[in-house]
């Protein structure tokens with residue numbers, strides 16, 4: 708049996724990751740592929756329980772170190788229970804966020820990028836996507852999209868200040884530069900179907 712593929716979508720809040728994940732999944736199913744849609748934090752029963760701990764409550768509910776460990780624990784469960792079994796049976800797994808989010812959000816303060824990668828090696832044996840799409844959108848456009856959707860306000864992490872979100876965007880851009888084979892930057896502006904076409908174009912080399 709042929710191994711499937713693991714694809715992650717990354718980027719700041721409101722860039723359109725969830726919208727594009729759904730569109731890409733539909734398109735790949737149309738090509739006859741077995742597709743699993745998943746997300747982080749979450750994607751397995753245990754990781755979804757950790758998601759609720761991570762995204763709700765006061766801003767200072769977790770220390771930066773505890774927060775990074777919770778994300779790593781959620782990811783370990785997600786990979787073990789959902790991602791790896793699906794890829795092994797030949798499915799294409801599309802994940803809304805993955806490791807690069809921890810590197811960008813948790814790895815540029817009390818902890819470094821090297822610390823996050825070490826946690827990932829311990830928790831998940833360094834498991835990486837076959838391809839990662841970094842959706843980029845000017846900050847004003849992204850926050851307008853996120854605001855139009857989040858009528859009840861941002862979550863614990865999304866609610867941080869714009870300086871924080873700019874540092875996150877800079878970190879993602881650095882990863883794309885460091886790992887151009889795995890991480891492909893996709894312009895997320897314009898109509899959703901135009902963005903989907905860009906994604907498919909950047910996936911053709913992996914498609915059967």
Ligand code: Z5A
Nearest residue numbers: 720721722723724725726747748808809812852856865899
């Ligand atoms: N986090 C972390 O800190 N460390 C980690 O390791 C991980 C995560 C895995 C997860 O929140 C939070 O956890 C996140 C990072 C942190 N917080 N922040 N920031 P989440 O999963 O609940 O939410 P999110 O990942 O930030 O995504 P999002 O806000 O849901 O945005 P999105 O998925 O990129 O966008 P969307 O929902 O597809 O679209 C947003 C709106 O724009 C929506 O109304 C769409 O209909 C609209 N949209 C989408 N595309 C278009 C186009 N092309 N044109 C016009 N309008 C559009």
